[in-house]
Amino acid sequence: MTDLDWTCWVGRYEIRRASELPDDWRKYERDKKMPYLVEVDAPAKEVIPSRDQWDMAVLRLLKTKLPGGDISRSGLLELRAEMARLNLRRDSEEYAALWERKHKEASNRPADYTDIEKSALDISSHLGLLGIRGSQRSDRFPKGYMQHESLDRWTRHADEIQTMFFGRDVHKSLPDYLNYWPIHGQLDLTLSYGPGGVFMRLVPRDTGSALLYHAAQMVTNGTKVQSCEQCGSPFLSGGDAGGGKRRRDARFCKDECRWTHNNAMRGKATRKRKL
Numbered sequence: 001m002t003d004l005d006w007t008c009w010v011g012r013y014e015i016r017r018a019s020e021l022p023d024d025w026r027k028y029e030r031d032k033k034m035p036y037l038v039e040v041d042a043p044a045k046e047v048i049p050s051r052d053q054w055d056m057a058v059l060r061l062l063k064t065k066l067p068g069g070d071i072s073r074s075g076l077l078e079l080r081a082e083m084a085r086l087n088l089r090r091d092s093e094e095y096a097a098l099w100e101r102k103h104k105e106a107s108n109r110p111a112d113y114t115d116i117e118k119s120a121l122d123i124s125s126h127l128g129l130l131g132i133r134g135s136q137r138s139d140r141f142p143k144g145y146m147q148h149e150s151l152d153r154w155t156r157h158a159d160e161i162q163t164m165f166f167g168r169d170v171h172k173s174l175p176d177y178l179n180y181w182p183i184h185g186q187l188d189l190t191l192s193y194g195p196g197g198v199f200m201r202l203v204p205r206d207t208g209s210a211l212l213y214h215a216a217q218m219v220t221n222g223t224k225v226q227s228c229e230q231c232g233s234p235f236l237s238g239g240d241a242g243g244g245k246r247r248r249d250a251r252f253c254k255d256e257c258r259w260t261h262n263n264a265m266r267g268k269a270t271r272k273r274k275l
């Protein structure tokens with residue numbers, strides 16, 4: 001966001017299964033094994049996360065391994081890119097076979113929520129729950145009620161973000177009808193009146209939408225994900241200056257890795273000279 005002043009409510013969170021939730025909420029949960037992110041320490045605190053924290057949340061979800069099951073949005077886009085690459089018609093048998101294979105691959109992968117659980121715990125400690133509005137307070141809920149959301153919601157957001165970045169990588173090879181790819185975030189168009197004048201703003205409906213909005217801006221401003229040549233960790237480069245992002249031509253995730261790498265190279269050169 002250019003206007004990164006989105007307010008979040010951040011509390012303390014734990015992962016619980018549907019079967020561990022209080023009885024009166026549990027009846028709404030169809031899948032008893034589904035993990036939930038639960039706010040356990042009310043009241044949550046109001047924070048305005050830094051740009052770096054939004055960046056890191058996007059990077060984390062981009063790298064999160066999603067549970068198997070239905071074919072994901074990124075899987076669907078992958079399928080369409082493959083279809084375009086092979087020049088297949090949508091009503092051809094070859095495409096049906098490709099679809100069948102992708103679908104099987106997705107449903108054969110275990111519904112393993114381990115990685116998305118870790119990401120949700122880590123990100124919520126900076127941004128709170130995805131379903132919370134910037135102006136919302138948790139104390140409007142009845143006593144004893146703990147705010148919670150299904151990790152399916154986190155999975156959908158991670159999938160959406162992975163699709164956005166993947167789409168940017170392959171967009172040149174996509175067929176025309178995929179030139180338009182809707183993102184499922186909700187934003188309100190508002191005017192804000194201030195001493196400097198009147199401004200138009202897009203205000204995300206909830207933290208999850210703010211995250212998708214930020215990710216979409218990273219995709220369009222050319223922010224790239226790279227692997228560190230020293231330690232292999234993923235890091236962001238390019239895009240708008242600021243936050244924890246490295247320069248466009250960066251090869252290392254942090255200065256320490258650059259030093260370690262350069263020292264090792266120097267060591268090698270010295271040893272070579274001695275031989």
Ligand SMILES: [Zn+2]
Pocket residue numbers: 228229230231232233252253254257
């Ligand atoms: Zn590194």
